[in-house]
Amino acid sequence: xxxxxxxxxxxxxxxxxxxxxxxxxxxxxxxxxxxxxxxxxxxxxxxxxxxxxxxxxxxxxxxxxxxxxxxxxxxxxxxxxxxxxxxxxxxxxxxxxxxxxxxxxxxxxxxxxxxxxxxxxxxxxxxxxxxxxxxxxxxxxxxxxxxxxxxxxxxxxxxxxxxxxxxxxxxxxxxxxxxxxxxxxxxxxxxxxxxxxxxxxxxxxxxxxxxxxxxxxxxxxxxxxx
Amino acid sequence: xxxxxxxxxxxxxxxxxxxxxxxxxxxxxxxxxxxxxxxxxxxxxxxxxxxxxxxxxxxxxxxxxxxxxxxxxxxxxxxxxxxxxxxxxxxxxxxxxxxxxxxxxxxxxxxxxxxxxxxxxxxxxxxxxxxxxxxxxxxxxxxxxxxxxxxxxxxxxxxxxxxxxxxxxxxxxxxxxxxxxxxxxxxxxxxxxxxxxxxxxxxxxxxxxxxxxxxxxxxxxxxxxx
DNA sequence: TTACGATCCGGACCGAGGTCCGTTTATTGT
DNA sequence: ACAATAAACGGACCTCGGTCCGGATCGTAA
Numbered sequence: 481x482x483x484x485x486x487x488x489x490x491x492x493x494x495x496x497x498x499x500x501x502x503x504x505x506x507x508x509x510x511x512x513x514x515x516x517x518x519x520x521x522x523x524x525x526x527x528x529x530x531x532x533x534x535x536x537x538x539x540x541x542x543x544x545x546x547x548x549x550x551x552x553x554x555x556x557x558x559x560x561x562x563x564x565x566x567x568x569x570x571x572x573x574x575x576x577x578x579x580x581x582x583x584x585x586x587x588x589x590x591x592x593x594x595x596x597x598x599x600x601x602x603x604x605x606x607x608x609x610x611x612x613x614x615x616x617x618x619x620x621x622x623x624x625x626x627x628x629x630x631x632x633x634x635x636x637x638x639x640x641x642x643x644x645x646x647x648x649x650x651x652x653x654x655x656x657x658x659x660x661x662x663x664x665x666x667x668x669x670x671x672x673x674x675x676x677x678x679x680x681x682x683x684x685x686x687x688x689x690x691x692x693x694x695x696x697x698x699x700x701x702x703x704x705x706x
Numbered sequence: 707x708x709x710x711x712x713x714x715x716x717x718x719x720x721x722x723x724x725x726x727x728x729x730x731x732x733x734x735x736x737x738x739x740x741x742x743x744x745x746x747x748x749x750x751x752x753x754x755x756x757x758x759x760x761x762x763x764x765x766x767x768x769x770x771x772x773x774x775x776x777x778x779x780x781x782x783x784x785x786x787x788x789x790x791x792x793x794x795x796x797x798x799x800x801x802x803x804x805x806x807x808x809x810x811x812x813x814x815x816x817x818x819x820x821x822x823x824x825x826x827x828x829x830x831x832x833x834x835x836x837x838x839x840x841x842x843x844x845x846x847x848x849x850x851x852x853x854x855x856x857x858x859x860x861x862x863x864x865x866x867x868x869x870x871x872x873x874x875x876x877x878x879x880x881x882x883x884x885x886x887x888x889x890x891x892x893x894x895x896x897x898x899x900x901x902x903x904x905x906x907x908x909x910x911x912x913x914x915x916x917x918x919x920x921x922x923x924x925x926x927x928x929x930x931x932x
Numbered sequence: 933t934t935a936c937g938a939t940c941c942g943g944a945c946c947g948a949g950g951t952c953c954g955t956t957t958a959t960t961g962t
Numbered sequence: 963a964c965a966a967t968a969a970a971c972g973g974a975c976c977t978c979g980g981t982c983c984g985g986a987t988c989g990t991a992a
Contacts, residue, residue: 519958519969546948557972562950564970626855633902660894660917661924663903667893668886676859677889691886698887698925745939745988773979783942788980934992941986949977956971962964 526564528554533571542572542624572625573637576618580637583614587644600651601700604665607645608692611669616678616685622671642666652700661699668695752790754780759801768798768850798851799863802844806863809840813870826877827926830891833871834918837895842904842911848897868892878926887925894921 518526532554536545547568551558565571592598593606615622627635633642642662649658649665667673668691677683696702744752758780762771773794777784791797818824819832841848853861859868868888875884875891893899894917903909922928 521958522970525970547950548948551972558949559951559972560970568949623855629849629852629898630901632898634906657913657917657920660903660914661921663899664890664894664921667896667899668890670893672855672858673889673893675856677886680860687883688886691883694883695887695890695925698927699921701924747987748940751941772977774977777942784979785942785981785983786940789940794979936990936992937988938990939986939988942984944982946979946981948979951976952974954972956969958967958969960965960967962966 522564525554525556525560529556529561529564529571530574533575537575537621542620547571569625569627572621573635576621576625576637579614579618583610584637584640586610600648601696601702604645604648604652604696604700605693607648608665608669608696609689611641612674612685612688612692615669615671615674619671619675619679623675626672638666641669649700652702665695665699668692748790751780751782751786754782755787755790755797756800759797763801763847768846773797795851795853798847799861802847802851802863805840805844809836810863810866812836826874827922827928830871830874830878830922830926831919833874834891834895834922835915837867838900838911838914838918841895841897841900845897845901845905849901852898864892867895875926878928891921891925894918 529550533545533550536549536553547561548558550571551561554561561571565574587594587603587607587610589595593602594610595603598606626632633639645662645665646658649656649661653661674688677688678685755776759771759776762776762779773787774784776797777787780787787797791800813820813829813833813836815821819828820836821829824832852858859865871888871891872884875882875887879887900914903914904911
């Protein structure tokens with residue numbers, strides 16, 4: 481439960497999900513939603529599974545969908561699901577992959593203020609707002625896709641966001657511990673927090689948005705007066 | 707999975723864990739580690755379970771301990787564990803209860819700078835450091851006790867901390883959205899984050915501590931220059 | 933002391949995530 | 963076209979968290 485780091489060279493019991501085969505860290509925004517060299521039937525089943533999962537989740541909510549149900553709906557064996565996606569989190573994450581890549585493309589190479597061209601602080605503000613909106617319209621999935629606490633921050637997609645925020649911060653406040661500051665900012669955008677504040681505390685999204693802008697100002701030291 | 711709010715008056719299928727029967731919101735720091743009016747055998751079993759759990763966790767780590775194993779080690783039926791503590795999270799939380807109450811007592815009525823008497827900002831600084839240290843020496847348990855994302859922020863003990871931070875912030879920055887700011891600060895103290903930074907990124911605790919102090923200064927607008 | 937009702941106990945049972953391995957299928961080289 | 967080999971398949975199987983309910987126990991009042 482806490483071992484199983486690599487599995488020795490002797491016969492891998494499972495080819496391991498080649499799904500989250502993260503490209504060189506950050507710039508993993510290539511190839512739309514497909515995958516590298518996958519056998520024909522495998523690719524077909526993968527597509528079927530994603531489609532089935534999407535449909536079932538739309539019907540019953542992410543929390544109400546069983547892996548076995550997905551497999552059945554896709555006319556595929558249960559083992560196939562796990563071989564392809566590793567675990568439940570993997571499948572759910574794959575469903576988020578598209579929007580995740582889009583967001584990444586937007587702030588990495590899109591038009592300002594999200595993309596390069598605008599001053600860093602503007603980009604940072606826009607970034608938070610973008611993430612906020614994205615999370616709100618996928619809260620259900622985002623929550624269900626959250627891995628267990630130990631791995632929450634290891635998730636490649638999240639790391640990418642964190643890296644980006646760190647870079648922006650470095651341009652704004654070079655003397656600060658931008659790694660930690662970035663972590664703090666990302667914490668504000670945690671789907672679980674957003675869910676809690678909007679659904680359980682009834683805060684309007686607008687307030688969260690203001691909160692983000694304010695937070696950015698405070699953290700970067702660009703408060704109004706002074 | 708997302709219903710079951712209260713259970714109607716008609717025959718409760720389970721008396722429901724009377725464990726986290728939160729007193730009036732905040733000031734729940736009374737009665738050391740025991741419970742209200744519990745039948746003799748029930749109290750005895752409860753103690754046995756807590757003791758067994760503690761021992762097993764010390765041996766195998768929190769993640770490596772099964773509910774059934776705890777039950778067996780306590781010479782008790784599995785059902786008894788769940789009746790008493792509701793679920794795994796409940797049991798683990800109960801183990802943290804003692805230190806949780808102590809912390810609460812400290813910042814609610816202990817000596818400055820944690821307790822009342824010191825200026826709010828000093829208390830806030832001390833608060834973060836205290837939580838940091840407490841988390842570090844119980845990381846394993848804290849992580850394992852973390853409930854699923856949907857309920858992460860609903861946890862009473864966490865709410866208490868959040869409330870306290872909010873109050874301190876209100877004294878420091880009355881015009882800010884202290885609820886949100888408090889949430890941000892609490893995010894920095896999330897055990898999962900601490901685990902990630904210290905165990906996975908290899909940051910020394912000292913750096914996290916500096917990070918907290920710096921964060922407090924930034925967020926409250928009490929930066930050095932100006 | 934006894935009897936009775938509320939509370940508690942225990943372990944069989946269930947569902948869902950995850951694994952294993954014998955069988956099937958796609959690909960590739962000839 | 964035809965092996966031969968690597969990759970993929972599927973579903974039985976395992977574990978573990980959580981539930982249920984018939985029966986044992988405790989507290990109490992007479």
